[in-house]
Amino acid sequence: MSAGRRVRPTGGTAHEDAPSALVATTQHLEPPFAVVDLDAFDRNADALVERAGGSPIRVASKSVRCRFLTARVLRRPGFSGVLAFSLEEALWLVTGTDTLPADHDVLVAYPSVDRAAFERLAGNAEARRRIVVMADGDAHLDLAESVMRAGSVPDGHRLRVCLDVDASYRIGRIHLGARRSPLRTEADVAPLVHRLVASDVLEPAGLMFYDAQIAGVADSSRLVRQVQRRSAAELAGRRRRIVEAAIEIAGIGLLVNAGGTGSLHLMGPDPSVTEVAAGSGLFAPHLFDDYRAFDLEPAAFFVTTVVRRPAPGYVTVFGAGLVASGAAGASRLPRPWWPRGLRLVGTEGAGEVQTPLRVPAGVHLEVGDRVWFRHAKAGELCERVDRLHLVTGGAVADVVPTYRGEERCFG
Template sequence: MSRVDTKTTTRLEVPPRDYLYYRDALANQPLPAAFIDLDQFAANLERLKLRAGSLPVRLVTKSVRSVHVIRRILAAGPFMQGLLCYSVGEAAWLASEGFDDIVVAYPSVELADIRAAAVQIKKGRSITLMVDCAEQVIKISQIALEEDVVIALSIDLDMSSAFPGVYFGVHRSPVHDVPTALTLAQFIAKRQGVVLEGLMGYEGQIAGLMDDVPGQAIKNVVVRYLKRKSIREVNARRQAVVAALKKDGHTLRFVNGGGTGSFESTREDASVTELAAGSGLYAPTLFDHYQAFTPLPCAGFALAITRVPKAGVLTCSGGGYIASGPIGPDRLPQPWLPAGCTLIPNESAGEVQTPVRHSLATPPSIGEPILFRHAKAGELCERFNELLLIEGGKVVDKVLTYRGEKKCFF
């Protein structure tokens, strides 16, 4: 298994970015446009490597959604190892594009997608499908027998914590302890065409929940307390399940855990053989306020100013790129540069226009951009066909997103 080479270092800091830097870089580019700042991106990748310590990192593709960017990340070094896809269809497509060592993070019962994955497995690609119940295993094994292949499976272990009066976590899997994990593993062992190779335990309440949000001091204290309590419980649960599976005769090729926001605590679990991350590279706004780390904003989108309805207000074209999850202001894209711009609550980010308030002495003019950041990482790519890659103050390349490749997996 590849391990981190901590002797290799790159520049972790880059000069602060201001509005003029991006305005000039995007001059003459058609807007709206999404972009990646490659200098900031490289720094985030290096920070992720250092935070991972000795564990390899499996790239979460839903947080990237661009084949070119995926290749760039995997080329960064052996500490990046394999892909964690969000769709079986996506995994089959990426395998056809030459990628290997692919794990699908979510179960699927779409037979056409499972068959497409089986076809790639028959060609020699490594694709592991996720399961958490017998019904999923049955469907996968049927396809495997029809295609005359053996399909590797991974069990999705629930890593949520049920405290008195508080369900702290996400509703993912019914496999939540040693007995349920052993029951499923033994069922897999009796089926033809499938083999158990991995376990995934994603602690979403640790990895995806900010705990150092300005203006929320009391909530931050509560979240940190719940996190500490949950970490002890779920790490012990994952360790117990891994030990029980091995004692029962099941050989695990990998034990996957964590996300961008939980590297430090996931590394405490000695049963984990690899980490998973992706959002920490684009660094969306939902990853701005963690106590343990601070990524550099590197992904954004630019909207053209098309109206000035009154003093102190600039109206941009487009912009209604709302993130998934619980409805709330934190799911809205946020004005980024120039500093001092804010959304107007009664209108917010709209499908065809987004007005912003500002207090700028010299505001940008009609035709110039306002820069925004998305709340989540890869979801931005569902709105754009291409990403502009900015390096050294210039657009140095334009690369396709999944959407630009005419792919939509959900």
């Protein structure tokens, strides 16, 4: 585990000179712009590998959305493959870019009903070799089979399919976790595995278990930690039974994907898990500030400019309304990071065109001065900017496009 102190909602870093160094290094850039501290990014990658306990980490591309940075991570020991968020994206990564090393594959994290994308997948042998699609019911398998059969695939290689299994925690009628898959027990999973084994165009490739109630919820209170421990224990037993049943039916080994940045240390050591997934921990958005089990360094920022001083104790900055997905609330708003102590105004929040901020005593900002922010989530920042300025060793080492900068939008 990192020896640095934990980040907190007001910002901060394990390296106290980081803000002034980053500000000085980027002084020649014209706001608004986005920055990734590559040194912090790499240290976060090392911390993820340590917490994974030997399980390879599949990079969640939705949390990066920049091919250069995905490729950078995949070159590091401990990382293998991509967890894509759409079939269209997976096809692009495999057939249209050099992002992936030759021995890495792509697991599509969510079921797709994009028939055109399936048709391209069916007609491309290399894509079928390197892409695993997701399903959680017969409707998904019906679509995949119909496209594969219609395409008369000449090489006879079947399409690999992973089944998404519900990893939520149930306490009576209380549901904790993501509502995503209807598959929960070995009895739910077995018929689909049997169908995949019997199919002439599909084959079973793996099982996925995403524990949103652990990976995506800060362990900041004793009650949350207690519930998460119980959830992890329940999931471990249920996952083991499902995996054993599926392997017995399939007659082959299966990939078993689990976890996220917030739960690598719990999922990685489980012997039924063959790989874990993470991506947000590379950028360390502020939603991770309150986690107690691990430390991260802020690595991704966006910078804008003071354009008004409407009253004593207040400034207004240009834009800054980069609000994250999820349940609406203050936790989804961006947070000022530098200068320290700035706060959003509760009655206005983060604005589409301008954002007012409360300025603490001892901080003086003039029109034209810069304010640094952190996004609540990771890759969503890259949907709002077309390039990232990469800083390392006290210099801007490169400027690379985001998915948006490459004119790619996958949802």
